[in-house]
Amino acid sequence: MSTTREFKPINIAILTISDTRTETDDTSGHLLVEKLTAAGHQLADKAIVKDDIYHIRAIVSRWIADTNVHAIISTGGTGVTGRDGTPEAIKPLLDKELDGFGEIFRMISYEEIKTSTIQSRAIAGVANGTYIFCVPGSSGACRTAWDKLIQDQLDYRHRPCNLVELMPRLLEK
Template sequence: MSKPTGEFVALNVAVMTVSDSRDASSDSSGDYLREVLAEAGHQVVDRAIVADNRYRIRATVSRWIASEDVQVVLINGGTGFNSKNSTPEALLPLFDREIEGFGELFRMISYEEIGSATLQSRALAGLANQTLIFAVPGSTRACASAWTRIIEEQLDARTRPCHFVSHLKKL
């Protein structure tokens, strides 16, 4: 990635952990995402830990999409192939546009780390009401791979040849 000089744009981000077993004291993946967002210069404006239930996930994300203050939503958890995992089913009806390349690229990167088990990852991304939404697996390792190899660059207005910042709602 080439980062020419230019102005950094701090974004307002909400972070969701989808889990039936995590709470604020054990949410290592959510903690990781909030830490790297802050280190990058973005503002974490909301946080939620939501049970793996498509309607609860959808309700919280819908509130963030409708908010004038949230530009990006990062979700960890609920993207596996297990029948209990429902994050993709919660999000797909909300998207105005799906970003197919995100899931493809995430699985390519993940293949380097976990081999063919990446077939069971249903990581995805999309845009809804000018709000960018990324959903990745719940492991901290998967969150780190997604952040360092894809998301961080795409949330930086200095990234060339393109980034998602110009597609987001203006504050």
């Protein structure tokens, strides 16, 4: 009996949160699209939205209501300036938070950017059976989040466990 699992591609939406980026210069969003497609997943949708909690919630709410979107990765708006509102926009939508995501992201980032990592309010959770990951807007932070956390957790083959294998049970009551 083989213990090797087959890869299960999922549909992932990418949301860039920025007051200044456009599709032309959205390096972080493009990086995430490249990473997810190279891993074998499908791009469900991609959007750029101003850093406004209601505009962010509108797009994310539409995606979490869409049964064809399995995960959302947002980039940007996780800092501490007055315009950074991604955690405030997303947290009310979450059914459950994945506290370890932000903790591990900051731990890994510490190795790369030292104490500057305290400025990151990266979060993750699940809403209506859809995983949501909110990471900082820099390409380096997106690369770190994907390569060292998200990629393995969205790969059904990853052992000892991963988030994909839990998908059928996310909506249990």
